[in-house]
Amino acid sequence: MEVDVLIVGGGPAGLSAALRLAQLQTAQGGEPLSIAVLEKAREAGAHSLSGAVLDPSALRELIPDFRERGAPIAADVHADHVYFLTEHAKFEFPIIPPPLRNHGNHIISLNQFVRWLAEQVEAHGIDFFSGFAAQDVLMEGTRILGVRTGDRGISRHGEQKPTFEPGVDITAKITIFCDGVRGNLTKELLRRLPLGADRAPQQFAVGLKELWDIPPGRVAAGTVIHTLGYPLAEEQFGGAFIYAMSDRHLSLGFVVGLDYSDPQFDPHMAFNRFKQHPFIAALLGDGQMVRYGAKALPEGGWNTIPRTYMDGGLIAGDAGGFLNSMRLKGIHLAMRTGMLAAEAAFDAIRANDTSAASLKRYQDKIDASPVRSELYPVRNVHQAFGHGLWAGLAFSGVSLLTGGWWPVELQGEAGHTRMHRLPPGRGSGAVNEPASNATSVDRRLTFDKLTNVHYSGTAHEEDQPSHLLVHTEVCSTICGPEYGHPCVRFCPANVYEIMREADGTPRLQINASNCVHCKTCDIMDPYAVITWVPPEGGGPQYNGM
């Protein structure tokens, strides 16, 4: 199949790009462009998860009459609170740090927002192919030709089933990669082209989230709460968010930097501990958890964003790392980079030149846009938090005063390299111990991963090969003694388990169908031997998330 512009990924970046292209087409006329959006989820928004508090600046530009068009806004932000938590108490910040002030912003469900955006895109007649995952990039030398979708109908033993359908090559003049945080295609691009050559290493966090129905009257709609401190240690990056979508429906989440040093730390347990804090427990008591999910976040900031333009290709959204970790916002940046990518692509095609030199105009547009003016000043903030909570907060404070000026660019490292090894002599039994931050679960307020995963609605065709590729035999040899099989801890969906052979040798069991597509394993594995590839369909059903 051949198109003019192929957009890979139907999230806020990809859909904004599609919509912007349609608008440019209408406004400027000329030979109609064929545009296609590929989305791996069964329906738009199914894999979209975020807090989320939306900065509407990009939305206002893309769809000025978004309210009239029924954009799903849960609540306008009314009140901001930031708390520092200790195990039993909370201390409110008397002044909300400016980046965390959300007046004028909107609490939304990203899942519903993306569904609505997709409707706008389809209303323009743009092909939105949901349920199709792009498996590989098609390249010729340094030129992006397009993508190849995954084969369908392969059994778990690798044989073709009677329903087998081979993947399809989709070629395009320009491919815009919007495949999300740690996107599998962008990862491939970074490997095959020197896009990250002079950039700082990418850094990530994982966000775990639940939706709760609670008795009314405890918190007003539009309340935004952020917390720092407990249950994370000083050197661990992260914190929580609570967004009141209504007075009886909460979006609740916990973010942990994927750069912690303790291999026996379990981010999901940290989320449980957080819920056990008296303030949170009181908020949720007698309520009901209705949905769960997890997703990684690109935290590294401006200096870690790779080169985003190449022959025949562009990268936008979370795939490029366009997230403001200080404001905890990325949706508006995904939308804006998607729009700018569309503009650059449109101009390049009209000029009949889709080379990297021509597509560099995308970077120029980004540099001239609010994307740079927002991200550049906070480019070192996440790296400062690499030195601990207080260092990070202090640096953030100074940063606000100096407009981000700092004598040096702070260095960061890929998070998985910061994981410490276990003291020698532990053997491989460490995995059988409880996580270092384990707490008891009561299945009403706190949950085990398997119960939580049930509420993500995730399901996959069972008879297919595992989509989590583990490239070496470390699981049965050195990982146990060195790290105690941290995959069992850092995966928030109980995908990885260590079984024992008769002679005690550890064997990795992959429960691939539990996967919620968060990408944590691809990021955090200390040996960097796990590759996440798109399964044949399936994945979470993040309704309302």
Added chain:
Amino acid sequence: MILVVAEQREGRLNRATWEAIAAAQALSAEGVPVQVVVLGGTVATTAQEIAAAGVGDVIAVEHVSLATYTPDAFTTAMRQVVDKIAPTFVLLPHTYQTRDFAPMLAARMRKSLVTDVTGINGNGAAATFIRPMFQGKLAAEVRPQGEPPFLVSVQIGAYRADAVRKGNAAAVTSMSVVIDASAIRQQPDAPFQEARQAVDLSQADRIVSVGRGIKSQDNIAIAKNLATAMGAEIAASRPICDNGWLPMERQIGSSGQTVAPKLYVALGISGAIQHLVGMKGSRTIVAINKDADAPIFEVADYGIVGDLFEVVPAIVNELEKG
């Protein structure tokens, strides 16, 4: 008056008929009689069998065109029966045969049919009926609309055949019906049995299911002994099938089969929600697990906290004794 439609094949009464009669008795208020109609080629034996139980008068409807079941013939016959008798309710067991003709009868008479009923609230024309919806995730209370007679099919196993209140032997009367054989559009061959390729646990009355607590593939033999002693099928939670210890068709749960047998025995199964959604509709659930906090105990009717390797052989012993 409540009319129950019996089901028989070649002179053998379908046990579910008694369940429908039990439901009719639950539905009938003081003084409201229950009658049972039997359709077939010759139905003397089955009609007598029902009459002997003394649940109500029995109507035998015999016709050559009813000797072999077809929806056309049965609908035509039942229409005449219902028109003549004018019951308030017509109750049938929710069998494959009922599903095949009862909606046709309801549509032809322009009357309401409520299917797959598991409970009844109230008596008389104002009664409401409980039935499952959304694959058992929800229970719906529904009220038939329009005028009686209201047709109701009763879920197999929802009412107990042995709960039927018996009385003095009742009378059997014959009723004749007119059926135009040439108007019957189905021509069925004789039924036959086929060796089933796939395991269909949803048809099993009793299931013994194993989880991680069984520890090894060899130990499944212990569970199989119990299954044999109970006349049950063997099944498993996901980890067992993932290990290849039992075939995937034996898996119960959100990624396997959903079952609701009369008896479900969970051995060494913790009760993760993915498993529970596949079996919590079972009528009687027995759980044996070492861990007193295992979630399986929340849905079990009977629970034993103990070592299944000791308890299960003891149960087999008991069963073989009795």
Added chain:
Amino acid sequence: MKIAVCIKQVPTREWQPRLNDDKTWIREQDVSYEMNEPDAYALEEALRLREKHGGEVVVCSAGPARVQQVIREALARGADRALHVDDNALGSADAFVTAAALAAAMGDERFDLVLTGLQSDDQGHAQMGVILAEQLGVPHSTIIMEIQVVDAAIRVKRELEGGWFQWIAMPLPALLTIQSGINQLRYATLKGIMAAKKKEIRKIPLPGSLQPAQQIVALSMPTRSKQTQMIAGSPAEAARELVRRLREEARVL
């Protein structure tokens, strides 16, 4: 052969039940939908019959605008065109209203064969197909595993309880309700999705006078009325007590 396939859009299997405020229906806001599973097998069967005998496969659906999702999917898999009785009331309609709506839309087309799934995964009445047959004036059979076309007639294999089956001969036109799992569902390809955009979906309004045959008074989560009885004692004692209770109380042995 002119084949109609009636398909219904239902909440996905992973859907967690949540009720609306007056508990007479589900909360529709966060529901994701898919094609009713038995209907998908009916569609596949229809496509195979068309491949073998020629003709046309027409998808028929009664439901709100959102059912376009499953209509498009059916067209993408290969159906030729569609009829859509479009009305919000049809989202929660009972089997009788659904059948009447479809009958009104389908009557003029004179289909040779109508296939439906044996029941829907949402309300699960298992009535719609049979009522539709009666309203269309065609013979029917239910829970069909296999279809053979012989001249202007069919032979169908019907599933009975307990591993029994039966072949039935019927004239055409006829209606069959199809059992799940009888074939392997083909994927909708990219080409199929593109082609589906050009296929006709004829919209038909809901006839005005349809009265439901049943009314939902209330929906609820099924609750367990029984308490868990823990049986204590040594393995032998517990076993004895358990067997006794299963025999005498629960009467399942």
